[in-house]
Amino acid sequence: EVQLVESGGGLVQPGRSLRLSCAASGFTFDNFAMHWVRQAPGKGLEWVSGISWNSGRIDYADSVRGRFTISRDNAKNSLYLDMNSLRPEDTALYYCTKAGDKEMEDGLDVWGQGTTVTVSS
Amino acid sequence: DIQMTQSPSSLSASVGDRVTITCQASQDIRDYLNWYQQKVGKAPEVLIYDASNLEPGVPSRFSGSGSGTDFTLTISRLQPEDIATYYCQQYDNLPLTFGGGTKVEIK
Numbered sequence: 352e353v354q355l356v357e358s359g360g361g362l363v364q365p366g367r368s369l370r371l372s373c374a375a376s377g378f379t380f381d382n383f384a385m386h387w388v389r390q391a392p393g394k395g396l397e398w399v400s401g402i403s404w405n406s407g408r409i410d411y412a413d414s415v416r417g418r419f420t421i422s423r424d425n426a427k428n429s430l431y432l433d434m435n436s437l438r439p440e441d442t443a444l445y446y447c448t449k450a451g452d453k454e455m456e457d458g459l460d461v462w463g464q465g466t467t468v469t470v471s472s
Numbered sequence: 473d474i475q476m477t478q479s480p481s482s483l484s485a486s487v488g489d490r491v492t493i494t495c496q497a498s499q500d501i502r503d504y505l506n507w508y509q510q511k512v513g514k515a516p517e518v519l520i521y522d523a524s525n526l527e528p529g530v531p532s533r534f535s536g537s538g539s540g541t542d543f544t545l546t547i548s549r550l551q552p553e554d555i556a557t558y559y560c561q562q563y564d565n566l567p568l569t570f571g572g573g574t575k576v577e578i579k
Contacts, residue, residue: 386568396508396516396559398568410566446515456563458506458522462515 353377353461355447360466363437371466373430373447378461381405381425384450386459387432389443389468399445400432404453415441437470444468474498474562478571484579491547493574495538495560503539504564510573511556519558520545552578 359371371387386401400411400421409421420433430447445468449461475498485491495505503523508516518527520536523543533548547554555578560571 388568395573396510396561396570398570401566401568412567451521455566455568456504458504458518458561458563459508459516459568460518460521460527462517464515 353449355449355461355463357445357447357463357466360445360468362469362471364472365438365470367437368433368435369437369468371432371434371445371447371468373463375428375430375447375449378449380423380428382453384453384455384457385423385430386448386450386455387421387430388446388448388459388462389441390446390465391440391443394443397443401450401455402430403455408455410455434468437468439470442468442470473567474501474565474569476560476562476569476571478560478574480574481572482575482577484577485550486579487550487552489550491550491554491576493545493558493560493576495543495545495571497541497543497562497564500540501562501564504562505536505538505543506561506563507534507536507545508559508561509554509556510559516559547576550576550578 387399418436444465446465447463448459450457477496505523507520510516524536
């Protein structure tokens with residue numbers, strides 16, 4: 352069964368850091384690009400960041416560029432998102448998603464259940 | 473960035489009705505568009521990929537059409553289990569962008 356399981360969310364104060372992890376199983380992880388997508392409470396979907404199959408290409412939404420860092424460990428079938436200088440507007444459910452191809456420009460065919468990040472003092 | 477404009481933002485229809493949701497891209501995205509269904513408290517799931525291809529396992533009452541800048545998701549006969557929010561998403565260019573969503577309710 353193809354599965355993505357996120358972890359690492361929680362309550363954090365503004366300006367602090369958090370690391371999200373995503374464990375992938377049921378598919379050949381290093382054959383596909385991966386993305387993080389977030390959803391603020393009661394709002395729509397917002398793409399956050401993506402990484403190609405071999406980490407050769409990485410991109411970020413303008414809203415997180417310079418604060419967030421995406422990475423992957425293909426040997427561990429894992430995706431990460433390091434979030435620094437967190438702001439209240441980063442509060443959201445963060446989904447780990449799988450692209451349908453090696454490169455980032457593709458649809459998202461598998462989604463995890465998400466991990467919640469709350470930024471508040 | 474490519475803007476995706478979805479309409480309507482919400483709709484109410486009766487069981488068995490034909491439902492149509494539209495999505496307009498701010499520039500030509502060829503057929504690089506997905507439709508997702510998100511039920512309350514759940515992660516989104518793909519319904520349609522490449523604008524018009526039905527994801528395996530998705531009921532045939534769902535269909536997608538369009539190319540370029542104008543796209544449509546149709547539910548031929550609305551069922552109670554179709555209550556959800558629907559999103560379009562383009563993948564022609566980064567950043568990946570989503571429509572604002574259409575909330576479908578039963579009348």
